[in-house]
Amino acid sequence: MTDTDLEIFAVAPPGLEPALLPEFRALGYKDARYGAGGVTMMGGWADVWRLNLELRGATKVLARIGSFRAMSLAGLDHRADEFPWDETFYSGTTVRVEATCKRSKIYHAGAAIERVERALLKAGMKPSADGEVTLKVRIEQNIVTLSVDTSGESLHKRGHKEAVGKAPMRxxxxxxxxxxxxxxxxxxxxxxxxxxxxxxxxxxxxxxxxxxxxxxxxxxxxxxxxxxxxxxxxxxxxxxxxxxxxxxxxxxxxxxxxxxxxxxxxxxxxxxxxxxxxxxxxxxxxxxxxxxxxxxxxxxxxxxxxxxxxxxxxxxxxxxxxxxxxxxxxxxxxxxxxxxxxxxxxxxxxxxxxxxxxxxxxxxxxxx
Structure with a gap:
């Protein structure tokens, strides 16, 4: 993977996607585009780090690490086993897997999670509901898209706010x-x-x-x-x-x-x-x-x-x-x-x- 072929998606609060785009422009990302749910751009891992550090309006920064077609659970098994997980995760990393299925022959999210977790386990990772990093599996029209939540906790948690009032504004x-x-x-x-x-x-x-x-x-x-x-x-x-x-x-x-x-x-x-x-x-x-x-x-x-x-x-x-x-x-x-x-x-x-x-x-x- 080169320095610019990673698809990066910054999640925005619903309805405020256009308000997030100027932050990308201010950071010099002129090709970023907003759409339903957030702002998308192409970049590298250094851009992922920078966006997490700098963005004030985003909720999460997701990095797409791969996609493939799967028409059945057996096909998902096969493609997940072949996927180069070690390019993203160290051996022993605990990974939480989440899945959504829309308009696909694979329609059971729980079954999809089981197949991906099995592949991760074979590759040396440790699937866990409390994983230190989250892998998001989206299956739509039989295309499986794999994205990593690179933020962890929601980005509204700046790290220096402890006292919270009633009905706080994020x-x-x-x-x-x-x-x-x-x-x-x-x-x-x-x-x-x-x-x-x-x-x-x-x-x-x-x-x-x-x-x-x-x-x-x-x-x-x-x-x-x-x-x-x-x-x-x-x-x-x-x-x-x-x-x-x-x-x-x-x-x-x-x-x-x-x-x-x-x-x-x-x-x-x-x-x-x-x-x-x-x-x-x-x-x-x-x-x-x-x-x-x-x-x-x-x-x-x-x-x-x-x-x-x-x-x-x-x-x-x-x-x-x-x-x-x-x-x-x-x-x-x-x-x-x-x-x-x-x-x-x-x-x-x-x-x-x-x-x-x-x-x-x-x-x-x-x-x-």
Whole structure:
């Protein structure tokens, strides 16, 4: 396999595939294309490592290691036995096998998993439900496609966030919403209901140009293609981040806010993140240039009584209109009616599945 003939697929949150593509462009991958489920490009293993390190909006990075036709389980047995597994996995590697079957003569995923596990065992690997790396087998129209999950844990797990509030916003979703709201790292960001600080910390990381995966390990580090020296060259050194604060978060829950402070500290961003425990009624506009207010308020699905939330949204709108002239506002909610209760000139983005419901990003132009 050469340095450019590996098909790489970055999984995106449903509905946000177009928002992930600009990250590829920013990294210099001009031929990447988005489609259903994510973004695809051709590259090599070094690109796989780099994408895992850099991408903020992706959920996983998958690498296609091969494909072949199989019209029966016996055919799958034969082709799986012939497959060069040792080019991808070291002997003794524990591998979790997952399979899906669509419009194929092989229609039983469990039987397909058994055949592939048997072939892996013959090749010296150790199939296991708790494998250190996952092999995804997709059988569609009798074509078997083999892909390796090179990420391991979901990429929203940055590695430095321990404290989590109620109904948290995932980091990769926050990054994509920030991008959709026009944030490019050059302006201040404020979240007046910040919870564990996801929007604030993610915005600060983008502004500092930090690698999303700098604090964690990845499944690709267990693969036969991994080169620790070359990978180290891809990791950028992190310099000390200095103030003044440009990213602001507040919340009325002291315990949750304490977690946000700790999360920012572990990320090395304390100097530019200012967290304060206060209710929305005490919100003040920060000194300096206008920027972006982005907030994921309660919307009744899991937190709060929806009927009682209209007043909260109205208060948010009043604070924005009276104090935040020149700022843009972005609101994530599952209830268009609640967004409208702010009285702000909001436009509505596409529906995004989140936590078993659909949410929308509503945003304003700079407020007058």
């Amino acid at each position: 980091e990769n979703l926050a990054a994509l919403f920030l991008r959709q709201a026009g944030y490019d790292g050059a302006e201040p960001v404020l979240d007046p209901m910040c919870g564990s600080g996801t929007f604030v910390i993610e915005a600060a990381e983008i502004a500092e140009g930090l690698q999303a995966g700098r604090s964690r390990r990845f499944a690709f580090e267990t693969l036969a293609s991994f080169d620790a020296v070359d990978y180290k060259a891809l990791r950028r050194a992190v310099s000390v981040v200095k103030g003044p604060a440009r990213f602001f978060g507040s919340d009325r829950d002291a315990g949750t806010l304490k977690g946000a402070v700790a999360n920012a500290d572990r990320a090395g961003l304390s100097a530019i993140c200012d967290f304060q425990c206060k209710p929305l009624s005490e919100l003040k506009r920060p000194d300096g240039a206008a920027g972006l207010v982005i907030v994921n308020p309660p919307y009744g699905g899991r937190i709060g009584d929806k009927k009682q939330l209209y007043a909260l949204y109205a208060s948010l709108g009043t604070a924005m209109k009276t104090q935040f002239s020149g700022w843009r506002v972005a609101i994530v909610t599952s209830e268009p009616g609640l967004a409208q209760a702010t009285g702000l000139p909001l436009s509505q983005g596409p529906a995004i599945p989140h936590g078993g419901m659909k949410v929308w990003l509503f945003q304003t132009p700079p407020l007058k």
